[in-house]
Amino acid sequence: MGDLVTRKDDNGLCWLTLNRPDKLNALTVDMFRELRAHVSDLYKDDSVGCVILKGAGKCFSAGHDLGDIAEGEAVPSRGWHSETLRLMEKLPKPVIAGVHGHCYTGALEVALAADFILAAESAKFADTHAKWALTPIWGMSQRLPRRVGIATAKRLMFTAETIKADEAMRMGLCEAIFADESFEADLESFARQILANSPFSHAANKRLLEATDADKIDAGLQWEILENEGVGPDMQARIGAFMKK
Known part of the structure; x- marks a missing residue:
């Protein structure tokens, strides 16, 4: 496995990290391929009781790599990205999306496939599909309204506005906000509460x-x-x- 998505296990907790910081963790087919492999491995690993998905460097992810889109992506099958996120969503163990910095469009679709989102104070969320004349195929139309309600989902999808962590929490998109300087420690503390239970x-x-x-x-x-x-x-x-x- 490559290093575009890394895995670190620590006493029952698995950290999966989107690891393309020089490109703001913009999502490519190769990144999804590695994410899918890690998720598939986790189905078979009873030593892990909770998963945290986060981003390396300045942000969680700036979203789907527009260069890859423009060049035409060679995906293994139709709906493969969506299928990959569904595999993560159905993991029989809690999955936390730890979001700091940018979390836009495809990255938001990835985060929404976690059981819940925990945000740093620096987190910013947006769905910019309409800005680029695109439509979602990774799950935005299904998961976003289930989190925030259909009217708020329409607002975010139609305006392409960027919202900060406090607004995301107000609308129910994220479940907690932590200080940037203690973000990973706070994520771990939250996860340890989960791991203490059955x-x-x-x-x-x-x-x-x-x-x-x-x-x-x-x-x-x-x-x-x-x-x-x-x-x-x-x-x-x-x-x-x-x-x-």
Whole structure:
């Protein structure tokens, strides 16, 4: 595997880093190929309980590499980028997008495929498809309105405006804002809270939320009862440890 997307494991936490800082981590087919390989490996790695996806250098990513678009990208199959992000989205472990600096268009589509976005104070978000006479094919039209509502999604998609972290938090696009100088430490602290809890529950809850997203509440309640995955193999140990305190 190359070094366009790097992986570092640390006691259950996996850091995936978009690593093209000289180009503001602009996204290419080769970067997606490496991201896909890492994600595929994570499906088979039970030693990892949480994943943080971040960018090297000045930003998360400035978005899809316009040079690649102009030259015509050689993708393995139609919808391959979207399929790659769907693989990441369905990982049976929490995925955090840690966003600092630019997060524009294709980069926002990548971040939206994480379970949630944690932002640095410097984070800036935008969907600029309309600026370049493009339309989204990596998931923007589906994931953005699910996060922020259809009217706000239209606002961002139609105006191509750039919003800062505080506005992103207000509209529900990100879940927390951290200072730039402590950003990675704060990301890790947040992830460690997740890692302290049951990986069985995390995987089961992700599947439950996925299966019932946008369902009518009665249908979702029935699914929760009938398709419940029960208790995990670590339940007795966790309760026993608590009772001994």
